[in-house]
Amino acid sequence: MGSIRKRGKKNRIEIIFMFQGIRRYEQSLYFCETSKQNCKCRDCKSANALLNEIERKIAEKSFKYEIYFPDSKYVHENQQLHLNGDMYFNTYAELWLSSTESSVAYSTFKTYGTAVGKLSSYFSRFKLCEIKPSHVQQYITTSKLSAKTIANYLGSYTAYLNLQSEMISSPKPIQAY
Numbered sequence: 001m002g003s004i005r006k007r008g009k010k011n012r013i014e015i016i017f018m019f020q021g022i023r024r025y026e027q028s029l030y031f032c033e034t035s036k037q038n039c040k041c042r043d044c045k046s047a048n049a050l051l052n053e054i055e056r057k058i059a060e061k062s063f064k065y066e067i068y069f070p071d072s073k074y075v076h077e078n079q080q081l082h083l084n085g086d087m088y089f090n091t092y093a094e095l096w097l098s099s100t101e102s103s104v105a106y107s108t109f110k111t112y113g114t115a116v117g118k119l120s121s122y123f124s125r126f127k128l129c130e131i132k133p134s135h136v137q138q139y140i141t142t143s144k145l146s147a148k149t150i151a152n153y154l155g156s157y158t159a160y161l162n163l164q165s166e167m168i169s170s171p172k173p174i175q176a177y
């Protein structure tokens with residue numbers, strides 16, 4: 001669940017939401033009039049409406065980060081990361097990992113680092129364009145992690161793979177064949 005918060009003397013409203021397994025904090029163009037909790041001023045209403053719209057689009061997988069937050073650090077980082085099918089998995093995973101470093105807690109970053117290490121040992125020989133959902137399914141089956149955990153680890157990579165949403169959103173580990 002996302003939320004909004006007010007920052008600074010001007011009560012600039014930030015939109016907080018989960019995207020690809022990472023909590024994002026993005027500045028809106030709105031300023032709260034009161035700075036109170038659960039404020040109902042016009043800008044707070046607008047910011048909450050924006051948050052709802054973002055979360056709906058994320059759920060529908062039609063969220064375009066750069067349209068909502070063109071100046072976001074995330075967008076700049078992702079341009080460098082722009083997926084290139086000839087990239088080896090390891091290269092991509094390391095870029096992805098370093099892009100998360102500034103936006104997640106240190107403990108989370110450590111968790112991602114461990115996960116990327118594990119995934120890399122399995123996928124390192126593949127180029128991105130060679131990895132098929134069946135490979136990922138096989139990995140999920142052989143690892144002890146839940147599909148959701150793996151999806152979180154993989155971050156935006158799962159979007160590239162265009163996995164079935166049921167497969168990556170399943171809260172339970174997928175059983176072996």
Ligand SMILES: [Zn+2]
Pocket residue numbers: 031032033034035036039040041042043044
């Ligand atoms: Zn307000």
